[in-house]
Amino acid sequence: MPDATGLELIAQALRAAEGGDGTSGSPVLETVFFRGRGTLVVEPERIGAVLAALRERGYSFMASLHGVDYYPHEPRLGIVYELLDMRTVDRITVKLRVPSGTPEVESVTPQWPTADFQEREIYDMFGVVFRGHPDLRRILMPEDYEGHPQRRDFPVGGEPVLFTFNETETLGSSE
Numbered sequence: 001m002p003d004a005t006g007l008e009l010i011a012q013a014l015r016a017a018e019g020g021d022g023t024s025g026s027p028v029l030e031t032v033f034f035r036g037r038g039t040l041v042v043e044p045e046r047i048g049a050v051l052a053a054l055r056e057r058g059y060s061f062m063a064s065l066h067g068v069d070y071y072p073h074e075p076r077l078g079i080v081y082e083l084l085d086m087r088t089v090d091r092i093t094v095k096l097r098v099p100s101g102t103p104e105v106e107s108v109t110p111q112w113p114t115a116d117f118q119e120r121e122i123y124d125m126f127g128v129v130f131r132g133h134p135d136l137r138r139i140l141m142p143e144d145y146e147g148h149p150q151r152r153d154f155p156v157g158g159e160p161v162l163f164t165f166n167e168t169e170t171l172g173s174s175e
Helices: 004-017 044-056 115-126 167-171
Strands: 028-034 037-042 061-069 077-085 090-098 104-106 129-131
Touching: 004 028, 004 037, 004 044, 037 044, 044 077, 044 090, 044 104, 061 115, 090 104, 115 129
Parallel strands: 037 090, 104 129
Antiparallel strands: 028 037, 061 077, 077 090
């Protein structure tokens, strides 16, 4: 893992590559170094460029891609990319957040084929649309399912399961 100084140097290099001075128009919004883990928080529109630059720096393996719901805060939905440098066994996290009203971000599947099913899972469970994905459709829930089960405001209830021991309770009849 890059240490705090190494993380800042990576962020500085990303800002310089985009021609930004680190204040306006920068792809990197924030750096976080917590419990030995380095994280870059980036602009959603720049995720492709940031991941490409990190790949050039040696982070060529996408170990994980997953969604997060920061309910009730906006921008509410987050996407977390975990990259690994196989030569140095160095890991870096890249995060972005999108608003729940328009949860869209560019797909990285063309550059990172391993992101294919992981982007589909985030789409299915959180409702984030990945523009440019080759086959964006539900992967875990039926196609006609309404809602996104991993969102924090998704109703937890459901239909009760009937067993012989709770049949009378569930049907509402009392004897």
